[in-house]
Amino acid sequence: MKTVVWFGFVLGALSAAGTVIVTRTGETATLQCQSYMRTLEWLRESEIVFSDRKYSRKVKTDLTQRSIVKQSNLVISNVKPADAGSFTCKSDGRIHQQTLVVVSVSADPSAELHPGSKVTLQCEVNGLSPSPTIQWQRPDGSPLAGPSQTVEPVALSDAGTWACKFTYGGEMYTQNLPIKVKEPVTTTTPPPVSSKNSKNDPKNPETPSTSDLPNAAGQLLGLSWWMWVVIGVGCLVVVLLMVLVIVLCKRIKRRKRKLQMMKDGRQLLTPRQYCQCNCPAAAAKPQQGRRREKPSVPPLQPLLME
Numbered sequence: 001m002k003t004v005v006w007f008g009f010v011l012g013a014l015s016a017a018g019t020v021i022v023t024r025t026g027e028t029a030t031l032q033c034q035s036y037m038r039t040l041e042w043l044r045e046s047e048i049v050f051s052d053r054k055y056s057r058k059v060k061t062d063l064t065q066r067s068i069v070k071q072s073n074l075v076i077s078n079v080k081p082a083d084a085g086s087f088t089c090k091s092d093g094r095i096h097q098q099t100l101v102v103v104s105v106s107a108d109p110s111a112e113l114h115p116g117s118k119v120t121l122q123c124e125v126n127g128l129s130p131s132p133t134i135q136w137q138r139p140d141g142s143p144l145a146g147p148s149q150t151v152e153p154v155a156l157s158d159a160g161t162w163a164c165k166f167t168y169g170g171e172m173y174t175q176n177l178p179i180k181v182k183e184p185v186t187t188t189t190p191p192p193v194s195s196k197n198s199k200n201d202p203k204n205p206e207t208p209s210t211s212d213l214p215n216a217a218g219q220l221l222g223l224s225w226w227m228w229v230v231i232g233v234g235c236l237v238v239v240l241l242m243v244l245v246i247v248l249c250k251r252i253k254r255r256k257r258k259l260q261m262m263k264d265g266r267q268l269l270t271p272r273q274y275c276q277c278n279c280p281a282a283a284a285k286p287q288q289g290r291r292r293e294k295p296s297v298p299p300l301q302p303l304l305m306e
Contacts, residue, residue: 018097022173023079025104031074033089033096041090042074084127101127105164105177112180118152123164132166156181
């Protein structure tokens with residue numbers, strides 16, 4: 001009798017839960033519903049998430065701000081563990097229930113691990129009542145019971161995909177968590193090289209042989225000889241262009257200087273314009289250097305004899 005009652009209780013819980021949607025923290029969850037013609041309403045437990053009724057009581061919460069309705073489906077972005085629970089869709093009076101399960105898997109520390117370090121794995125399942133049995137699975141397939149596992153010391157074999165598994169309604173659900181372990185850096189010391197006959201020793205790959213000397217001499221700073229020729233010709237062309245520019249600049253300056261001197265000379269040769277006023281003309285000054293001529297004496301008349 002107890003078995004029958006327990007089996008009925010499980011069937012009732014499954015029918016009440018409806019479809020189970022499993023998602024991870026930070027992802028986007030889509031809860032589907034039948035298409036509607038007149039009214040559509042989404043509820044989480046007793047909280048109204050969406051309603052197209054005019055007189056329905058709508059309260060703005062963090063969940064409602066992150067939820068939108070596409071056709072008749074409810075889309076929740078950036079899912080949080082507090083969003084988990086039972087959702088009810090009322091489409092034209094028809095009721096469809098779904099359960100949103102939010103799984104959080106994490107590793108502390110979350111960065112790349114080193115061999116010999118310590119890491120703690122945590123798996124949390126929100127939205128199911130009673131809480132399901134949780135276990136971890138190692139990359140090699142061996143199970144570890146419990147939602148929290150501590151691995152110490154970390155080995156290279158611990159690198160890979162760890163799986164958090166739980167069972168609900170006779171179905172197994174899995175959420176993976178990749179773990180990276182950095183391989184240690186191995187430093188190899190080169191074998192000692194003997195100083196005797198090490199230059200032309202064919203067994204020593206580090207010392208160049210005599211056949212490689214022409215190739216090494218033909219290259220300087222990693223460039224072949226023809227590239228140095230091209231660089232030299234380019235530098236010579238640049239120097240010649242600079243000399244040509246300097247000569248042209250000097251010639252232009254000389255021409256400008258000559259033109260300026262010619263303009264200044266023309267201005268000096270032009271006659272000056274004086275003011276013509278009604279002033280008496282000044283007496284001409286005697287020219288210097290010339291002697292004044294004496295007035296001519298009239299010829300003497302002969303005396304009359306008495």
